[in-house]
Amino acid sequence: MNTHAEATPGGAEAGPKKLDKNLKLFDVYAMSTGAMFSSGLFLLPGIAAAATGNSVFLAYFFAGFLILPAMYCMAELSTAMPKAGGTYYFLDRAMGPLMGTIGGLGSWVAVVFKSAFALVGMGAYLGLYLDLPFEITAIILAIAFGAVNIAGAKETTKLQRVLVTTLVAILVGFTLLGLKAALEKNGSLIVFDPAYGDFFKGGLVGFVSTIGLVFVSYAGLTKVASVAEEVENPDRNIPLGMTLSLLTATVLYTLGTVVLIKILPGEELFGSLTPIADAGRVFMGDWPFDIGVILIVIAAIAAFASTGNAGIMSASRYPYAMAKDKLVPEKLAELGKFKTPTFSILLTVAVMIVVIIIFDVASVAKLASAFQLLLFMLVCAAVMVMRESRIPTYKPGFKVPLYPWMPIAGILISFWLIIEMGTMAIAFTGMMVIACVVWYNTYASRRVERRGAIFHVHERLGRNAYEGLEHELMTIINDRTQAENLSYEAVIARSLVTDFRYGRYDFDQLVDLMAVEGEARYKIEPEQTRAVIATTPPIFRPISDGVRLTRYVDSRVTEPELFIFRFGPKARLEMELDNADDVHTLMVLLCPAKPAGLDMRIGGHLAEIVQGEGFERRWLSARSEAELNDVLVRDDHFLHVPIADLPRLKAQVGRPVGDLAGLGDVVVALIERGDKTMIATSDNVLMDGDVVALVGEPSDLMTLRGASAQLPEEEE
Numbered sequence: 112m113n114t115h116a117e118a119t120p121g122g123a124e125a126g127p128k129k130l131d132k133n134l135k136l137f138d139v140y141a142m143s144t145g146a147m148f149s150s151g152l153f154l155l156p157g158i159a160a161a162a163t164g165n166s167v168f169l170a171y172f173f174a175g176f177l178i179l180p181a182m183y184c185m186a187e188l189s190t191a192m193p194k195a196g197g198t199y200y201f202l203d204r205a206m207g208p209l210m211g212t213i214g215g216l217g218s219w220v221a222v223v224f225k226s227a228f229a230l231v232g233m234g235a236y237l238g239l240y241l242d243l244p245f246e247i248t249a250i251i252l253a254i255a256f257g258a259v260n261i262a263g264a265k266e267t268t269k270l271q272r273v274l275v276t277t278l279v280a281i282l283v284g285f286t287l288l289g290l291k292a293a294l295e296k297n298g299s300l301i302v303f304d305p306a307y308g309d310f311f312k313g314g315l316v317g318f319v320s321t322i323g324l325v326f327v328s329y330a331g332l333t334k335v336a337s338v339a340e341e342v343e344n345p346d347r348n349i350p351l352g353m354t355l356s357l358l359t360a361t362v363l364y365t366l367g368t369v370v371l372i373k374i375l376p377g378e379e380l381f382g383s384l385t386p387i388a389d390a391g392r393v394f395m396g397d398w399p400f401d402i403g404v405i406l407i408v409i410a411a412i413a414a415f416a417s418t419g420n421a422g423i424m425s426a427s428r429y430p431y432a433m434a435k436d437k438l439v440p441e442k443l444a445e446l447g448k449f450k451t452p453t454f455s456i457l458l459t460v461a462v463m464i465v466v467i468i469i470f471d472v473a474s475v476a477k478l479a480s481a482f483q484l485l486l487f488m489l490v491c492a493a494v495m496v497m498r499e500s501r502i503p504t505y506k507p508g509f510k511v512p513l514y515p516w517m518p519i520a521g522i523l524i525s526f527w528l529i530i531e532m533g534t535m536a537i538a539f540t541g542m543m544v545i546a547c548v549v550w551y552n553t554y555a556s557r558r559v560e561r562r563g564a565i566f567h568v569h570e571r572l573g574r575n576a577y578e579g580l581e582h583e584l585m586t587i588i589n590d591r592t593q594a595e596n597l598s599y600e601a602v603i604a605r606s607l608v609t610d611f612r613y614g615r616y617d618f619d620q621l622v623d624l625m626a627v628e629g630e631a632r633y634k635i636e637p638e639q640t641r642a643v644i645a646t647t648p649p650i651f652r653p654i655s656d657g658v659r660l661t662r663y664v665d666s667r668v669t670e671p672e673l674f675i676f677r678f679g680p681k682a683r684l685e686m687e688l689d690n691a692d693d694v695h696t697l698m699v700l701l702c703p704a705k706p707a708g709l710d711m712r713i714g715g716h717l718a719e720i721v722q723g724e725g726f727e728r729r730w731l732s733a734r735s736e737a738e739l740n741d742v743l744v745r746d747d748h749f750l751h752v753p754i755a756d757l758p759r760l761k762a763q764v765g766r767p768v769g770d771l772a773g774l775g776d777v778v779v780a781l782i783e784r785g786d787k788t789m790i791a792t793s794d795n796v797l798m799d800g801d802v803v804a805l806v807g808e809p810s811d812l813m814t815l816r817g818a819s820a821q822l823p824e825e826e827e
Contacts, residue, residue, distance in 0.1 A: 134342045138268040139352025140359075141275040142335045142424070145417025147360045148278055149229045151328025153387055153411045156368050161381040163321040164312025165303040168368040170321040175361030177322065177528075178329040180521030181487040182357060183511045184494045185333040186350040191497065191507035193345040197337030198486050199429050203436065205493035208559045212438055213547040214486060219429040220543060221479040221486075222334065223459060226422025227253070227466040233415030249467050256420045257460035260427065261453050271424075274417040281410035282363050285391060289370030292394035297373060306377040323531035327480035328364065331418065332357055333487075337425040337432075346508025387411065423459055431455040437558040438551070481536035482543050484525045491521035506711055602713055603720075605780050605791075605804075606673035607633075608739045611682040618649055618686055625674050625699065633672050643667055643701060651688055651697060654718040657727065659688060660698040662710040671713060674699040677730075677739070695731065717743075740781070740804060750805040750812045754797060759815060769793025777807030777815055 134142075160167040188201040198218045203211020230252045234245035259270055303310065311318050332353060335342075342348050367387070371380055374390045383389050388407050395403025431452035434444035447453030495518050497505050511517045529537060607628050622644050626637035643665045651659035676697045678684060688694055698717065702710040720726065720743055733739045741751055754760040759773050768779050768791050779791040781804035789795065791803070805812060 134268055134338065134348075136348045136352050137272060139335050139342060139348050140355050141268060141271045141417075142338070142421045143332050143353050143356035144279065144359055145271050145275045145414075146331025146334045146421040146425070147329055147356070147418075148282070148363075148414040149232060149418040151325065152282070152364060152367055153385070153414060154232070155325060155328060156371050156386045157380050157383040159321050159325050160307065160368070160372060160377070162313050162324070163318045164307040164377075165310050165372055166312070166318055167321065167372060168365050170318060171325050171328070171364040171368055172361065174322050174326040174329060175357060175364065177326060177524050178332060178357065180491060180511075180517050180524060182332055182353055183350075184491045184518055184521055185336050186353055186509050187494055187507045187511045188490065188497070189336045189339040189349045190346045190509045191505055193339035193342060193349070194432065197334070197339060197425070197428065197432075198490060199337075200432050201336075201493050202486075202489055203438075205496045206489075208436070208438060208555065209548065209551050210489065211436070212433070212551040212555055213544055214489060215429045215433045215438065216547045216550060217482050217543050218337075218486060219426055219459070221482050222422050222426040222429075223462050224466060224470075224479040225331075226419050226426060227463045227470075229415045229418035229422065230256075230463070231467060233412055233419060237412060246467055250464050252416070252419060253423070253460050253463045253467070256416075256423050257456055259420065260423050260456045261447060261451055262449055271417055271420055274413045274420065278410050278413040278417060279359060279363075281406050281413075282367065285387065285407060285410070286363060286366045286370060288394060289374060289390060290366065293370060293373030304372065304377060307372060308377075320531055323528040325364075326528055327483065329357070329360060330480065330483045330487075331421070332360070333490075334421060334425040337428040340428075350509040385411075423456065423463070427452055427456040427459045429455075430458060438555040478536050478539040481529050481532045482540045484529045484532075485540050485544075488522050488525040488529075491518040491525070494518045506708065602671045602673055603717065603740070603743050606675050606740070606743065608675045608677065610677045610679070610739075612679040613681050615683045615685050616676075616678070617684075621674075621676060621697070621699070629672065629674070633670075635672070639667055640701070644699075649699075651686075653689070654698075654714070655721040655726070656690075657693050657695045658698065658721045659694055659696070660700065660714055660717060662700045662702060662714060664702045664704055664710050666704040668701045668703045671700065671702045671709060673713070674701075675739070675743075750807075750816065751802070752805075752816075753800070753802045755800075757803075757815060760797065760803065764797050764799055766797060767793060768795045768797065771797075773815075774805075775807065775811035775814060777805050777811045780804045780806045 156167065159170060163170055185197075185201075188205075189197070192200060192204060194200045199211050199215030202214035227249070230249040231245060233252060234243075234248035237243075237245070237248050313320070335349065335353065339345055339349060371386050371390050374393050375383070375386065379389065380386055388404060388411070391404050391407040395407075430439055430443040432444075433439045434441050434455070443452065443455045443458065445452070445454055494511055495515055498514065529540070607625075609624060609628070622641060625644070626640045629635040629640045630637050643663050646663065646665065649661045651661045654660050676699075678695055678697075684691060684694060684697075700710055700713060702713065721730075726742065729742045730739070733742055754764070760771070763771055768782075771779070779795075782789050782791050782795055782797075783802040783804075784798065784800070797803075805815070807815075
């Protein structure tokens with residue numbers, strides 16, 4: 112191999128801090144569920160029943176079905192792009208930064224208003240026991256929940272788990288006892304009180320309007336998308352958590368309103384702003400110490416608290432994600448010592464306090480619901496854009512069923528419900544859109560060059576595409592599979608790197624070299640390598656400005672192998688590549704057919720590495736294959752040293768690699784012996800003077816480097 116560049120001292124460049132992935136399935140469920148139960152059950156049923164009568168429970172039931180398209184679309188985008196910012200991130204990457212700005216700022220404002228409304232409602236309930244104005248109580252609660260959010264997502268979700276568990280347990284008890292009392296009172300659950308008027312009191316129009324009114328009770332279901340970056344195994348936990356949450360909400364909303372219309376007289380329910388507590392007094396009022404009503408008040412407080420707490424958590428991720436993309440001041444993207452977006456949380460809490468002090472929160476929160484419906488429309492459209500863009504790296508872990516009819520239904524349902532909400536709601540939505548457009552044009556437009564996936568749709572029509580999105584989606588694939596990255600690093604660590612300083616090269620020459628070197632290094636028959644590559648013409652896709660990657664997936668390949676070619680300034684590539692003058696590295700990845708998606712995951716890992724800060728400088732300065740491998744493998748997972756520097760390995764000279772003891776979660780990837788570099792197999796015997804490349808967990812590598820020659824007793 113010819114290498115002629117100046118080397119740069121090792122040490123990985125510090126990359127940007129990332130949010131911790133510590134939210135599990137129950138955390139997703141708790142956040143989605145907690146964001147739904149507040150005014151939807153503890154305030155709205157009386158208003159809804161006044162509009163449609165006994166059919167109010169069906170309005171809640173159908174509203175649960177109508178949210179399905181938006182939920183499925185949000186789940187698909189969340190599993191394809193599990194990044195902080197949720198709706199903002201999806202709209203930005205699908206339709207460009209202008210739509211992202213509308214989605215991000217609009218979502219933030221809408222969630223801030225609705226969360227402030229929840230805290231005001233909680234303050235009102237606490238006012239029954241505390242001698243404080245409910246606005247003061249709401250402000251104190253906003254500060255307290257803000258502090259919990261700053262302490263970490265894990266701490267926030269611990270509180271959310273307690274709140275939601277308490278809430279759901281009490282509501283299940285209320286519903287079961289209420290149905291029992293209603294059955295005893297009326298003798299049947301299908302006989303309805305004529306005092307409520309006709310079953311569809313307001314006719315079909317009144318019933319449809321009521322569906323629109325209670326639909327927003329389910330809107331919090333999708334808020335978990337804004338913290339998707341912090342969810343473990345998002346492909347499973349996000350769609351499953353949202354589905355379980357929707358089932359819980361639909362059942363409790365539907366059966367809970369059945370209890371209300373069976374227990375309370377019509378005139379009492381129509382005028383009630385505390386319907387659950389009023390119904391509880393009827394069949395639990397004779398409990399000792401009024402414990403039944405107290406439990407309902409506790410449930411109401413837990414509902415409003417969980418909505419406010421989840422609201423602060425989700426709302427703060429919008430400015431955080433937008434700041435990372437330079438659409439708002441970058442200060443908001445900084446993480447504090449608890450790895451949470453501290454400044455974004457502080458801004459969110461501060462704005463909530465201003466809203467509580469200045470505005471009629473209930474009225475504005477209802478208007479903000481119309482904007483939420485607009486976002487649902489755009490999210491459904493974003494799924495169609497991403498699908499039709501045909502970007503190879505768009506790989507959702509969950510796909511919307513019945514595509515494209517489900518997203519189309521979501522668009523039509525949201526549009527219809529916005530119209531039903533009236534002129535004021537439409538006007539408020541329009542003003543928010545205009546404000547977001549003004550912000551983008553005056554602040555953000557000159558700071559970004561990014562474009563959305565919609566340009567890939569344009570490409571299919573003969574126009575231009577934005578390749579940067581493919582880079583980013585490739586990186587996201589790697590983030591989604593962090594637990595498996597160690598094996599990918601082993602593939603990269605043993606990759607074959609060839610450095611060309613002079614000459615002209617076409618792809619056929621590279622294939623010949625892969626065939627020869629593949630046999631020598633990987634024991635792959637030359638004709639097999641040629642046959643695999645001959646299956647399809649190479650498509651080199653950019654994973655950074657100067658690096659192109661092509662992938663071949665074939666059942667004849669038994670182990671993933673990576674060939675890397677670096678071209679110096681006097682070497683010329685005779686290939687048709689976009690921006691060929693900027694290309695300095697080509698990578699060819701051969702992967703087995705199973706497990707499915709392995710090529711994408713390795714490609715995602717490569718994308719994260721080559722897009723890291725300082726990669727270009729270190730890669731172009733490396734002078735040897737070992738130095739090039741050092742650059743490609745993250746330094747904290749990689750160790751390249753003589754065995755003389757590792758007493759525990761030096762003590763095992765003469766042993767086969769497969770019999771080495773005391774390594775922990777570390778594998779030997781390469782062995783350098785003189786001028787020869789070989790892939791480490793279980794049969795290779797360590798010899799004095801060997802230099803080894805080790806891949807493993809950072810803690811085990813550090814232990815191995817500092818360990819004595821003495822082996823653990825159980826491994827001797």
